[in-house]
Amino acid sequence: MMVPLALLVLGGLVAALAPRVLTRADWPDREPVLALWVWQCVVAAVLLCCALAMALSAAAAWKAVRGNVFAPAPHGVVEAYALPAYGGWAAPMALTLACGAVWTVAMLTREIHDTRARRRRQRAELLVRSPRLPGEEQGSERLVVLEGDRPEARLLRGGTAPQLVITTGALRRLRGRQLDAVLAHEQGHARARHDWLLHCSSALANGFPQVPVFAAFRDRVHHLVELAADDAASRRFGRLTTALALVELNEDRGVFGPCPTGLSQVPDRVERLLAPAPRLTAARRLRLTAVAALVPFVPVLVTFVPGLRALGS
Numbered sequence: 001m002m003v004p005l006a007l008l009v010l011g012g013l014v015a016a017l018a019p020r021v022l023t024r025a026d027w028p029d030r031e032p033v034l035a036l037w038v039w040q041c042v043v044a045a046v047l048l049c050c051a052l053a054m055a056l057s058a059a060a061a062w063k064a065v066r067g068n069v070f071a072p073a074p075h076g077v078v079e080a081y082a083l084p085a086y087g088g089w090a091a092p093m094a095l096t097l098a099c100g101a102v103w104t105v106a107m108l109t110r111e112i113h114d115t116r117a118r119r120r121r122q123r124a125e126l127l128v129r130s131p132r133l134p135g136e137e138q139g140s141e142r143l144v145v146l147e148g149d150r151p152e153a154r155l156l157r158g159g160t161a162p163q164l165v166i167t168t169g170a171l172r173r174l175r176g177r178q179l180d181a182v183l184a185h186e187q188g189h190a191r192a193r194h195d196w197l198l199h200c201s202s203a204l205a206n207g208f209p210q211v212p213v214f215a216a217f218r219d220r221v222h223h224l225v226e227l228a229a230d231d232a233a234s235r236r237f238g239r240l241t242t243a244l245a246l247v248e249l250n251e252d253r254g255v256f257g258p259c260p261t262g263l264s265q266v267p268d269r270v271e272r273l274l275a276p277a278p279r280l281t282a283a284r285r286l287r288l289t290a291v292a293a294l295v296p297f298v299p300v301l302v303t304f305v306p307g308l309r310a311l312g313s
Contacts (some may be wrong), residue, residue: 002086003306004053004060004093007299011049014295015213018042023216030277032227034285035220036197041292043204043217047104049299054097056303059083061091073307080310100208107207111199122156126165143183145171151249155186162190170249178245181237185245188232194225223265230269243273
């Protein structure tokens with residue numbers, strides 16, 4: 001079987017099987033950080049399969065590309081790939097995969113542009129609701145309090161440093177260390193750069209809605225980053241305090257009623273904090289981390305097998 005076709009089959013198998021396996025597993029909610037790592041490795045493997053298949057197909061179709069791809073390789077290695085035998089489908093496959101790569105970059109660029117525009121609008125609105133005093137530098141304050149009856153707390157990125165924007169309604173409801181837990185939750189997002197992970201997953205899912213692995217990646221990332229931030233806050237201020245802070249911030253939104261809104265995951269997060277499942281053992285976490293790290297190397301190994309055989313013969 002020709003290597004580009006093998007890579008595409010491998011990428012299709014990973015894209016089809018990995019979401020089912022990870023969705024049915026019972027450990028991702030117990031280890032959200034590890035689950036995020038596994039998802040990233042799976043998506044990286046799928047993208048590597050496409051990129052390597054594109055490179056080999058382009059090398060088979062055009063001699064100029066072949067010279068660049070196999071420039072440092074001995075002549076026997078080039079012959080091992082049997083590039084002339086790929087036939088007339090090499091150029092269309094390379095062009096199709098190249099269009100996919102360009103589309104991916106375009107979707108990620110659009111996601112970043114839209115995010116920056118949204119942040120500029122949010123900062124402009126914040127400046128209207130909380131004008132700066134004479135001599136006060138923009139973005140110098142880490143905590144901004146806004147008048148508002150609805151309890152809200154969010155992290156506003158951009159500028160010199162992230163800012164926690166909280167309403168007076170939230171301050172009235174949060175008691176004692178609950179406010180610290182909310183701040184720790186948002187800081188957990190900032191330290192782990194969850195925003196970049198969310199942007200990448202959204203760009204892939206929006207760019208390729210017909211690929212189930214990218215849609216599953218986006219949905220799970222949105223869920224797992226919240227669990228990871230909850231864990232970051234609970235390690236510092238306790239699970240009960242973090243759970244109560246979630247309840248106080250979301251109780252008036254109807255998420256705990258019989259007809260929950262789009263924030264219906266909040267009750268599950270509260271229950272997870274109050275009745276935590278046992279974590280995986282350190283040995284099992286290490287094994288899962290190592291296995292996930294090896295997944296992106298499988299397409300690389302498939303790509304280099306003919307060359308390694310030629311060098312060993």
